[in-house]
Amino acid sequence: MTGDGRPDMVIREADRLYVYPHNGSTTANPWTSRYDTGTVGWSNASKLLLADVTGDGRPDIVSVRTDTPDPSSLWVYPHNGATGTAAGWNAPYYTGLFGWNIANWLALVDVTGDGRPDMVARLDDGGLWMYPHNGQTGTAASWMDRKLAGVTWSGATGLLIGNVTGRGRPDLVVRESTGALTVHPAGDSTGPVPAPFSAGTGWNLADVMLLANVTGSGRPDIVVRDASGNLWVYPHNGSATANPWTTRFGAGGGWNVATAMML
């Protein structure tokens, strides 16, 4: 976000967006101070996502807006290219796509392997769909058509997607209502799909779960906000066949001011 290659925490509080620059720590709270990105109107978003959509290497915001031109419109807010506390998003474009209120979960991750983030959506019937990035840069970047990616996820109370097993593929992490977490490795063209494996229980403590490479190990860590507003980082321990998130460290309290959190 601020240009140093480490994931900064971006939160929505009321109508504004705040950035907590990563302070470099990999064993204690990495997000200890913040700045206001200076724009308003963010409470119009029903969903907010962070990924480099435009292809310049800087993370853009994708918003499902409830106000204009349709109550489920997909907008992209390109990163302004600035570094440090001048980094922000202030010149959005409308993708021309609407109807995104049929999705109860959205993620942006490169599924197709072209380096561009594809939209993955779970619809209300539990079906998982993938909308490939069209490969364009700048304000032509978008997601035009879709492919069915799976139909068994209606019971999940949480979904995360990322390169958990280190094969460079978008593995799916599913939380069931029991609090059990399971990693479902993604398929690829090189051989059989690895078997799913448990990533422990007790994950119902989370009212927000994020997946991001916080500690710089190259594997995605889980970040959890609990019901008290405390934030926890579970560093990836390197395992590709058993629970990779077995220990944690605290990342401060008071995070329940956030109505959206992005990494």
Ligand SMILES: [Ca+2]
């Ligand atoms: Ca960008």
Ligand SMILES: [Ca+2]
């Ligand atoms: Ca892609």
